[in-house]
Amino acid sequence: MTADPRAADRPPAALRAQALEELLTERGVVKTEVLDGFINRYVNDVGPLNGAKVVAKAWVDPDYRSRLLEDGTGAIKELGYAGPQGEHIVVLENTREIHNLVVCTLCSCYPWPVLGLPPNWYKDPAYRARAVREPRKLLAEMGLSLDDDVDIKVWDSSAENRYFVLPLRPEGSEGLSEEELAALVTRDAMVGVAAVEVSS
Amino acid sequence: MDGIHDMGGTHGWGTVTIDPAEPVFEEDWHARTFALGLASMGASGTNLDAFRHALERLHPLEYLGDGYYGRWLRAAETLLVDSGVLAAGAVEARARRLRGEEVVEPADVEVHKPSYERGGAGSLRQIDDEPAFVAGQQVRVRDLHKPGHTRMPAYVRGRVGVIEARRPAAVLPDSTAHFTGEDAQHVYTVRFESTQLWGPNAEPSTVFVDLFESYLEETP
Numbered sequence: 001m002t003a004d005p006r007a008a009d010r011p012p013a014a015l016r017a018q019a020l021e022e023l024l025t026e027r028g029v030v031k032t033e034v035l036d037g038f039i040n041r042y043v044n045d046v047g048p049l050n051g052a053k054v055v056a057k058a059w060v061d062p063d064y065r066s067r068l069l070e071d072g073t074g075a076i077k078e079l080g081y082a083g084p085q086g087e088h089i090v091v092l093e094n095t096r097e098i099h100n101l102v103v104c105t106l107c108s109c110y111p112w113p114v115l116g117l118p119p120n121w122y123k124d125p126a127y128r129a130r131a132v133r134e135p136r137k138l139l140a141e142m143g144l145s146l147d148d149d150v151d152i153k154v155w156d157s158s159a160e161n162r163y164f165v166l167p168l169r170p171e172g173s174e175g176l177s178e179e180e181l182a183a184l185v186t187r188d189a190m191v192g193v194a195a196v197e198v199s200s
Numbered sequence: 201m202d203g204i205h206d207m208g209g210t211h212g213w214g215t216v217t218i219d220p221a222e223p224v225f226e227e228d229w230h231a232r233t234f235a236l237g238l239a240s241m242g243a244s245g246t247n248l249d250a251f252r253h254a255l256e257r258l259h260p261l262e263y264l265g266d267g268y269y270g271r272w273l274r275a276a277e278t279l280l281v282d283s284g285v286l287a288a289g290a291v292e293a294r295a296r297r298l299r300g301e302e303v304v305e306p307a308d309v310e311v312h313k314p315s316y317e318r319g320g321a322g323s324l325r326q327i328d329d330e331p332a333f334v335a336g337q338q339v340r341v342r343d344l345h346k347p348g349h350t351r352m353p354a355y356v357r358g359r360v361g362v363i364e365a366r367r368p369a370a371v372l373p374d375s376t377a378h379f380t381g382e383d384a385q386h387v388y389t390v391r392f393e394s395t396q397l398w399g400p401n402a403e404p405s406t407v408f409v410d411l412f413e414s415y416l417e418e419t420p
Contacts, residue, residue: 010292011292011295011296011298011299013229013233013266013269013270013273014227014228014229015295015298015299016273016277016291016292016295017229017232017233017236017273018229018232018295018298019291019292019294019295019297019298020236020273020276020277020280020291020294021232021236022294022298023286023290023291023294024236024239024243024280024285024286027285029243029285030236030239030243034235034239035232035235035236035239036235038234038235038238038239039225039231039232039234039235042224042234043224043225043231047224087322087323087324087368088324088367088368090367105206105207105208105209105353105355106205106206106207106208106252106351106353107205107252107255108268116224117224117234119218119219119222120219120222120226120268121216121217121218121219123268124213124216125207125210125213125264126213126214126215126216127216128207128208129207129208129209129210129211129213130213130216132208132209132355132397132407133208133209133394133397133398133402133403134403135403135405136403136404136405137403138215138216141215141216142216142217142218143218151404151405151406152404152405152406153405153406153407153408154405154406154407154408155389155408156208156353156407156408156409156410157410158351158352158353158409158410158411159351159367159370159373159387159410159411159412160322160323160324160370160387161367161368161387161389161410186220188218188220193218194218
């Protein structure tokens with residue numbers, strides 16, 4: 001019989017993490033500075049603001065929008081965004097008729113160069129399980145109620161392609177600058193679980 | 201393998217809530233574990249596919265128990281122990297010592313990282329093989345039941361769909377996770393109607409799944 005991996009006296013994960021880091025640094029297998037560098041990159045440099053700039057540019061620049069939909073990876077790289085989990089990025093355009101939603105049912109694949117690391121809800125088993133089966137119901141529970149005549153397309157990131165949603169530009173945003181538009185675009189809208197709205 | 205990780209379409213998980221104020225890392229150990237997880241692949245001489253497989257090999261309670269970074273921590277430890285960089289039980293013993301228990305740590309073992317050839321950095325590859333399928337073609341997902349790593353979600357097994365697009369060729373995770381070669385092949389986005397997956401009463405939607413060429417077969 002399998003030993004219970006949840007034995008009552010097991011050391012908590014935080015201590016195990018400390019133990020693992022100690023063992024690896026003592027042996028010279030990893031360097032603390034390298035670990036710090038990974039963390040700093042995703043806390044300070046790479047996050048959804050990158051994606052928001054991509055979206056805002058696509059909203060104001062029709063040529064860029066065409067390039068983005070044709071070759072997501074290349075157009076995103078024009079703005080300087082590339083790296084791990086972004087080898088091949090496919091951009092999905094939301095319209096009045098079509099709503100796109102991205103999930104990874106097998107793990108947590110996510111386009112890091114444009115969105116940073118995935119939020120908790122994206123990694124939640126409920127999201128991973130239900131997005132491919134009852135997306136409309138799930139989205140409504142998450143705060144996005146879609147009209148019945150909107151078709152839902154769900155994209156399961158099961159290989160190394162990474163998906164990124166170009167949300168609908170909100171009504172009332174006509175006079176805004178590219179920078180002001182970028183400030184409206186949320187992480188959740190670029191995964192497909194929220195709409196972009198003009199703040200009141 | 202059929203396991204806890206393959207969650208698409210499974211029932212019983214409840215609902216999802218969004219916390220708009222969520223930080224990148226909620227706990228310091230989440231951040232350290234994220235970095236250790238990335239570092240563990242190089243340190244163990246393995247790769248991303250092996251890391252994903254290490255996640256899948258965890259006991260379901262372990263997979264879920266300490267959340268996302270809890271499973272990353274266990275997967276990192278698994279790869280390092282598999283490669284002999286750390287002895288089995290070394291992390292547990294050190295963690296117990298850190299909380300004041302008198303525990304003897306296991307002696308180091310011989311390092312035995314996997315030896316295998318990589319055809320380049322990352323997962324994408326240029327290949328000369330003629331693609332077996334074209335956009336618009338109807339295909340069936342093969343009835344494969346692999347005991348090891350695979351990127352074929354169980355919910356499409358045996359199902360009929362239509363090729364939406366061909367994507368860049370990539371190494372086959374089913375091979376690279378087990379260090380048996382790269383077996384780079386074409387990758388297709390396959391379109392499934394929700395009724396093909398979940399029955400005639402399914403909520404209407406279209407589901408797109410990225411599948412490697414060897415997962416697919418022609419339909420009559």
